[in-house]
Amino acid sequence: MNATPTDPFFQPSYGVSRESLLEAARGLAPRLDVTIDSRSISERGPEGETLALDFMIFGARRPRHALVLSSGTHGVEGYTGSAIQHYVARRVLPRLGLGNDTAIVLQHANNPYGFAWNRRVNEGNVDFNRNFRESFDTSQVSxxxxxxxxxxxxxxxxxxxxxxxxxxxxxxxxxxxxxxxxxVAIEGQYKYPQGMQFGGHVRQPGARHLLALVREHLAETSTVIWLDFHTGLGEFGACELITGAAAGSASHQFSQEVWNGAVKSASSGESLSTPLNGLLDRGIEAALPAPCRFAFAYPEFGTYPQERVIRAIRADNWLHAHGDRDDATGRAISAELLEALRPNDARWRRMIVEKGAQLVDQALAHLPGVRRRGGS
Ligand SMILES: [Zn+2]
The missing domain is CATH 1.10.287 (Helix Hairpins)
Structure with a gap:
């Protein structure tokens, strides 16, 4: 059942994933225009490596139509999102022809600290996907x-x-x-910085970077389709598509069109996920130009039963508030969080990359200016 060392898309660390994706991106330059905008945060990774959001644009520099694939919003879940990005860089982009107004964007590691240090939260113990708010009420908690x-x-x-x-x-x-x-456990709270599901007291550096990248590079878009990959919710290997947009809103309707009616609204209570505060997709939609059509989904790939996942996240939060990540207990808790959100199972990994490829295909079919070369 264990993943084989030849697993071609799942990477061994944040640092290796980043370097090899940047190298693959540069290697595509003869075929496609490649623009890379990297924004680093002040922390470093475990090997002293730079931690950055890397916005890699293939095709039009100022696109009117863009597909964005992002990973690592929840740090350690980035192994899965980046595997799909590596798949796209190696198997999809080399065969793609893009019109003058169209771009594909790979946004590697929204929360690079969490990815590099095997945490779901960021350097401030903040759940990155609860941090996209206009204002922060430091007494907000249920x-x-x-x-x-x-x-x-x-x-x-x-x-x-x-x-x-x-x-x-x-x-x-x-x-x-x-x-x-x-x-109660996962909706996000803004009162306790050491507590589970802390959404932050200020907008985090990574969130500021991401919104700035969107405002600068996607300022002229009229179509944006975006997938932000997650793990840890649902049956082992299953995928649910979730959006923060309200059911029936223009964004939800366009998302339904792209992914064939499969996108469920968390805010309207349709999804496995309960309503959540401060979601990234709400922040991105607000940062896009007003007339832009915006389809968005968080693919949630299931791993283990919910109680195991919540226990793993809870123990990791305890570890960073009260424990020692270098002792035996600390190492066991970190290993369990990694397993809970990135199963070491070759079949699971294959299912995820196949499903990710299908979601990307559906998105490409709805993006103006995309031509396939050499079959699919
Ligand atoms: Zn997640």
Whole structure:
């Protein structure tokens, strides 16, 4: 069941993924115009490497029509999104002809710190996908998050106290529902910087970079189709397409057109994901020129049962607030977070790349100015 070393698209680290994708991008230059805009953050990776958002534009420098594929919004989930980007760079772009007004963009690592350090959150313990807000209310938190604060954010991992906390979580689920517990745990809170699902007190450097890249490079677009890849929600290897746009909105309707009616609105309660605060797609839509048609989906690739994933995220949050990532407990928690969000399973990886390729195909079919060469 283990992934083979020959797995061609999943990369061993953020640094290797970044370097090899940049190299593949430069290698496409004889066929396509290539523009690369890299914006670094101040932190470094575990090998001292630069951490950056790399916006790689293939085709028109000032596109009217663009397909954007982004990875690593939730750091460590970037192994999966980047695998699809590596697939596109090697298998799709070499065969593509693009009209003068059309571009394909690979945005590598929205949250490069989390990707490099195997965390879901960024350098400020912020869930990057709760940070796209115009203003931040530092008292914003639900009454139920407050009630479950110690269950979600334990001070220790003492087995007896942990058993009591999980029993309290179980009682909460029985009183309300599993779905409500999920919502409380993951919707985003703005009060506790050390707590799970902290959305930030200010817009994060990576979010500022991403919005600036969109404003600068996509300022003249009239069509933008965007996929931002995620893992950890749903059945093993399954894919659900989620958007933050309200059901029935123009963006949701265009997304439905592109992906054949499969896009579910989180804000309208249709998706596996419950409604969430401060989503990236809401920030991007606001940064695009007003008349632009915008189709967007977060493909969520399922890994393990939800309780295992939430436990892994919770333990990682404890580790960074109270533990030592270099001791045995810390290493085990980091390894479990990686497995929970990037299964070491060749079949899973194959399914994900195949599904990603299909989603990209559907997007290309709806993007003006795309010609296929040499078959598909
Ligand atoms: Zn995610």
């Amino acid at each position: 009454a139920d998050y407050e009630r479950l604060y110690e269950v979600l954010n334990p001070l220790d991992l003492d087995p007896e106290r942990e058993a009591r906390r999980w029993a309290a979580a179980q009682r909460f689920i029985e009183e309300t529902s599993q779905r409500h517990f999920q919502q």
